[in-house]
């Protein structure tokens with residue numbers, strides 16, 4: 310029986326979310342905002358106080374720590390648990406005022422600092438599962454920051470449990486907290502040598518019991534259109550405007566399929582994200598997504614052909630098609646190490662939850678880490694309505710996530 314201290318866990322979470330750690334997509338610094346280090350320093354101090362070893366924080370805002378092995382077995386792989394300290398740029402993270410709703414009664418919740426923000430059970434059906442239990446919301450003017458301070462609190466509380474319960478046997482455990490996940494740079498300055506872990510888990514997911522071992526594979530594509538330029542006063546039968554051709558290419562994209570707004574589940578898509586240029590030369594940026602990495606080539610071919618058909622109408626003009634790799638489906642890696650997700654599934658079940666396996670229609674730090682040599686699926690924390698003022702989380706879900714982490718540590722030891 311693993312008893313996670315929910316009072317301590319709640320207290321941790323409520324403290325962490327009050328530290329403003331919003332990251333900045335416009336910044337080229339590492340971390341993208343200095344304030345993220347405010348939380349990193351707090352975590353550093355708390356990990357030291359807890360008695361963990363190799364506790365470090367660096368100039369980039371990463372925090373590393375070790376829970377040393379306490380088993381006589383010497384062949385247990387080093388397992389890493391990871392979450393991110395930053396919050397999303399989409400919604401203010403300044404002066405977050407978390408509100409603990411004890412014994413949630415099932416009623417709709419009006420957030421006090423902006424009564425237009427109403428958390429409704431009719432919209433957020435998952436609230437139903439938390440009636441009679443404690444939930445935490447923000448106050449109406451900011452996000453809550455459960456994404457991903459719930460992950461941070463979950464890992465910290467499980468670490469506390471492990472150091473306080475030496476009878477629970479486990480191998481060497483590494484903990485890493487990363488900055489800048491929300492702006493796609495969470496792994497840019499991570500020191501994989503220093504981390505020195507064999508397998509990892511991020512705690513950065515939603516409903517209790519969910520395990521995500523699959524992400525999109527992602528490419529970028531750029532179409533550059535070269536028109537024919539002339540003085541606009543004397544351009545008759547000479548000028549061909551690249552901006553207008555770019556417009557035609559966009560108009561030629563299908564309306565009922567092959568886009569984010571017309572696909573879900575396991576369907577891939579192509580999505581224009583930017584247009585820029587002058588009459589002489591125009592550039593369209595796309596993102597290309599699919600769960601099956603090999604299908605990315607089909608999407609590129611289709612897009613290129615569609616653009617070429619438009620260009621065929623304009624002799625004298627030309628186009629370039631450039632593709633860039635962005636990230637790859639973590640499943641391609643995880644399938645080579647099936648026990649990593651298997652053990653997570655077992656841990657979730659030991660924590661008394663129903664396992665749900667999901668695919669992420671996006672990327673995570675875990676997909677990047679998986680390709681950097683650390684196979685790394687994603688686990689739930691309970692976070693809901695993320696990146697918004699209506700973000701909330703149930704305390705029971707966070708406690709279940711901590712419990713899952715403890716079970717995972719035990720399972721790796723048992724199998725070793």
Ligand SMILES: [Zn+2]
Pocket residue numbers: 393456457490513
């Ligand atoms: Zn997150």
